[in-house]
Amino acid sequence: MDDVELSEMDEMADDQPIAEPEAPNGFLAFDLSAPLMRAIVELGYRTPTPIQEATISLLLSGRDVIGQAQTGTGKTAAYGIPILERIDTSIRKPQALVLAPTRELAIQVAKALEAMARFRHLGIVPVYGGQSYERQLQAFRSGAHVVVGTPGRMLDHLRRGTLDLSAVRFAVLDEADEMLDMGFIDDVEAILSCMPGAPAARNQAPIVKLPEGLPPVQIALFSATMPAPIVRLSTRFMRNPEHISVTPSQAMVPQITQVAYDLGGMEKGEALGRILDVEAPGPTIVFCATRRAVDDIAERLHGRGYRTAGLHGDMAQAERERVMRRFRDGAVEVMVATDVAARGLDVAGVTHVINFDLPWDPEVYVHRIGRTGRAGREGEAITLVTPRDGRAMRQIEMALRAKIIRKRPPTLGDVAIKRRAAAQVTVATAIAAGNLGPYEGLVAELSEQFDAAAIAAAALRLWDTARTAGRDGSTLGSILVSAAVEAERLEAQAREAPARAARAAEGGRSVARI
Template identity: 40%
Template sequence: MYDFDMLGLAPELNTALKTAGLTEPTPIQNKAIPLALEGHDVMGLAQTGTGKTLAFGLPLIQHLLDMPGKPAEKTVKALILAPTRELVNQIAESLRGLTKGTKLRVVTVVGGQSIGKQISLLSRGTDILVATPGRLIDLMERRALDLSTARHLVLDEADQMLDMGFIHALRKIAPHLGTPRQTMLFSATMPKQMEEISAAYLTNPRRVQVAPPGKAADKVTQSVHHVAKNDKSAKLREILADDPHALTLVFSRTKHGAERLMKGLVSDGFNAASIHGNKSQGQRDRALKAFRDGETNILVATDVAARGIDIPGVAYVVNYDLPEVADNYVHRIGRTARAGREGEAISLCAPEEASLLRDIEKVMKITVPVASGTAPAHEQAQAPKKRNGGPNRRRRKPSNGGNGQANANAGGQNQGAGKPRRQRRRNRAA
């Protein structure tokens, strides 16, 4: 295990790390940073909330500090691609904290903002460009930037970008990048197409992995309520009322559903906001800031937020609708239990969603403990075999005949399931 000060980083980087109170790397950082500093292409596989940004950010900044000269007009030295506006902004914020006190310039380009202002920013040249693929292609078509000088490429949360047509975007972007270059790819899951991307765009990559793909953070306690679709609204309000001041992230499948759900909660007296694709970037930024600052304690979101929220204080993730892509479940529940804290992921499963739950359990290689209700009989027969026995901690005693017992997740994924709620709440606040 390395300490950061053992890595031979520039004094400015060591100062920034100490200012942030960071002394020891996380497991993914410990494995990836030395390889990246040596110049290897890296494929990093790790669950959300494990510090992937620093895993690629520190070596990237170190390499740029070792490169003399300022970027020429419209040129870029390093490109980072991420799937959502929120994640782009989050990455840039972290990198700006690390580059403080240096001459390195970090610029972001995302949709939903003035492309004219972005063209103006890029005209000066930039050391690190963090971008969503769609807006980057728009700017390339306007000849607003020159990527031929980019000697570093980072693909962050690449698995989600696959779901958004990322391969087609990468095919347009990659030929314009400089060579030779270092490419780093980071992901929480490993679909088959990721191997194809690695073979096409990485050169002899070193693969580092600190958790099996599809595994959630160990301190996330998971549970599912089997309820009729029309009863989900009442069950959600019951869950929210049980810990009314906790930061809770609620996931809805559609934009219209998220907005309708948020407005219903507000009308019932809950302090809620929403973010989804129909919101402007300014609206999304304000909603996230209010949630991060605790001014709003309930945030209703679509999967656009699954990768862009890094808020250690999120106590609960509620899957109001189960995701149609099982891997997205991993990313959703990874919004809680961050920075070593505990958290809880609660899913509401209607009978027509039972197959989605089965897909999730197959990907996770677990059986999600049942907090209340009963799965449809034909789904019970097909459910994955339970791994380990143990009591399931519930929010409250089930009122609809739930069996009150369920198996804990394999690999310690429901650690602390038997702890009293008040004790667990204190642990989260620590």
């Protein structure tokens, strides 16, 4: 995944929902502040998940917590809500640190916290390798209340003296077992040893010296498994933690067909267009990560001949409601949306949900695909998977305890077959409907000069060209030509494959002889 710019994260966090759902009575029991409660309501949260039900009150009371829960159980909100509730906005220093094993998860967590904190106006800053230090330092100077990051970059800031821990009261280890597997456990221990009230790190000098008398930091540790090193870490740094174990229920996953298209090197926009051409779906929602992606994909699909509309936070409330009405009425076939803008969205009859951008949090994946397959109807969830998305897909499958069907994207030949069949149905329907009198006389006149098949082919070409006028020019004829070219190229590659393999083998033997 490419680095997500903070500006894009800001724009996602500012997205507004379609309509305010009813207050989630389950969350009212936690007696949260009005700004945080408003965000929870607008995000569409109604009933706490088991890990949220068991954890939020404990963390609000100041207890250390070990949450043994897989990704996809709602743990980000389980620790995020107590953190955001207890932040003191008058202190413009980091008050909470969240450690995550990868930059992708750090970005995902930061976005989720941004969405929940939107009405408290808190500074949520992600820090990870590959992003400039200056950008992160500027975010710190602007007032970072919560810092979410990978252990390596967090430790770098501590060694540089650029991350102030004097006001930190809350620390979270998210996916601790993953950090162990990736070799970060020593970095995690070094970071925890810098926290207020923490024991010194073993076998190394202190990285940060804090003033005496600071209250000890509250720690929440979340892990799908509890290997011995994680148990030792919790014993060393946590104070009488409450241990909570939750496993995801298969009932959380809608009973719909789930398909992942492995794109390889294919461009995502082209793959999406081909999939829609071949699937010929009913009402469809395409999820993108940013507003810019929403606008771009909506425009590209319109150019391909689909009635599309975008849905994101830059749009006025009246415009969003108009888009929703058009989608419900069938005037819009494909709605392209961001996650937050689509919160609370409930449209009957959605046949397909497509993840143009793969979410790194399986909980978000579940929210997305739950918009199809409702009320006993069949539904299909499609995900576009790039080579960089492999780990995220494995996490989703593990969290859902389901194997997602894997496919290759359609070829131009597949698209041509589908378009040809659609044209045949269109012509057959027109013939069956009758009322061709005005045209039959013209055809009779043309038949005196041209073959009937040529007349029909010319008429189809004119119809197809008019149908795609002002769009991307992908007429049935052009697709058939492109499909033939693609087929010839693939056949040529297949013919050359044995020779290439032989040359490669000979090259290997030559190297061995040398």
